[in-house]
Amino acid sequence: MSRKNLSQQSLPPSILHSIVQLGERVRIARKRRAMTMEDMASRMFVTRKTLARLEKGDPGVSFAVFASALWVLGLEKDLLSIAAPEQDKIGIFQERKRLPERVRRPRSDDLDF
Amino acid sequence: MSRKNLSQQSLPPSILHSIVQLGERVRIARKRRAMTMEDMASRMFVTRKTLARLEKGDPGVSFAVFASALWVLGLEKDLLSIAAPEQDKIGIFQERKRLPERVRRPRSDDLDF
DNA sequence: ATGAAATGGGTCATATTTTATCCGTAAAGT
DNA sequence: ACTTTACGGATAAAATATGACCCATTTCAT
Numbered sequence: 001m002s003r004k005n006l007s008q009q010s011l012p013p014s015i016l017h018s019i020v021q022l023g024e025r026v027r028i029a030r031k032r033r034a035m036t037m038e039d040m041a042s043r044m045f046v047t048r049k050t051l052a053r054l055e056k057g058d059p060g061v062s063f064a065v066f067a068s069a070l071w072v073l074g075l076e077k078d079l080l081s082i083a084a085p086e087q088d089k090i091g092i093f094q095e096r097k098r099l100p101e102r103v104r105r106p107r108s109d110d111l112d113f
Numbered sequence: 114m115s116r117k118n119l120s121q122q123s124l125p126p127s128i129l130h131s132i133v134q135l136g137e138r139v140r141i142a143r144k145r146r147a148m149t150m151e152d153m154a155s156r157m158f159v160t161r162k163t164l165a166r167l168e169k170g171d172p173g174v175s176f177a178v179f180a181s182a183l184w185v186l187g188l189e190k191d192l193l194s195i196a197a198p199e200q201d202k203i204g205i206f207q208e209r210k211r212l213p214e215r216v217r218r219p220r221s222d223d224l225d226f
Numbered sequence: 227a228t229g230a231a232a233t234g235g236g237t238c239a240t241a242t243t244t245t246a247t248c249c250g251t252a253a254a255g256t
Numbered sequence: 257a258c259t260t261t262a263c264g265g266a267t268a269a270a271a272t273a274t275g276a277c278c279c280a281t282t283t284c285a286t
Contacts (some may be wrong), residue, residue: 032203032205032207049245053243059176065176073196080134083186161232165234174274
């Protein structure tokens with residue numbers, strides 16, 4: 001009903017800071033490429049104001065807007081450096097912790113290799 | 114008025130693919146940490162359904178939701194590997210191209226160093 | 227095998243984003 | 257210096273995301 005807790009409000013400050021910083025980076029990259037906000041926004045299929053919100057670090061912009069910006073800037077491959085399973089130290093450690101002390105031989109009939 | 118062109122519709126397939134892939138990565142990281150969707154969602158201050166949309170690769174989820182997920186997973190530092198100005202090859206190249214052939218000495222009175 | 231718990235999916239109400247447009251200001255190029 | 261233009265801010269309307277609550281199904285541990 002009331003949607004009391006949107007991420008925007010109770011957003012950890014460190015996250016908000018990261019988002020603001022990413023906005024600044026998008027702006028820097030755009031300027032380096034000598035694109036106006038209008039130009040870039042149209043290539044992203046959004047309006048100038050939406051791009052402005054992104055560059056300002058508004059946490060409410062959709063992920064698609066952010067991804068589109070990276071795409072227009074030619075930086076879309078950066079996306080896939082996020083949460084890569086093979087780099088996830090915590091995840092790998094946790095996974096190992098769940099392995100059993102001793103392995104049990106399967107019940108002879110369901111050998112799947 | 115009509116909001117004809119939302120990013121969701123005219124979204125380059127390669128971007129959509131990246132978003133879907135990121136969703137899968139979030140799901141993998143969550144499972145590795147043995148968290149239920151309900152558990153993780155509550156730590157993110159969102160509902161289970163919103164987290165489900167994220168893991169499914171819905172481009173419409175807000176950037177805050179995505180960032181919160183990374184934060185809960187302990188992967189928030191990954192965010193800052195995106196669009197880093199000092200790694201932006203295209204940007205650096207474009208910037209250099211804009212430098213003038215020859216530098217002009219400033220008009221003597223406005224030396225700012 | 228069995229039962230509890232996790233996940234998937236639908237609907238409705240509401241908050242928020244996004245668009246479109248106008249105008250003022252600041253900045254850049256000539 | 258001047259003129260063009262990019263940028264920033266307010267508004268209203270439409271589209272969408274999000275939350276809350278429902279139940280069905282699957283998955284997991286015992």
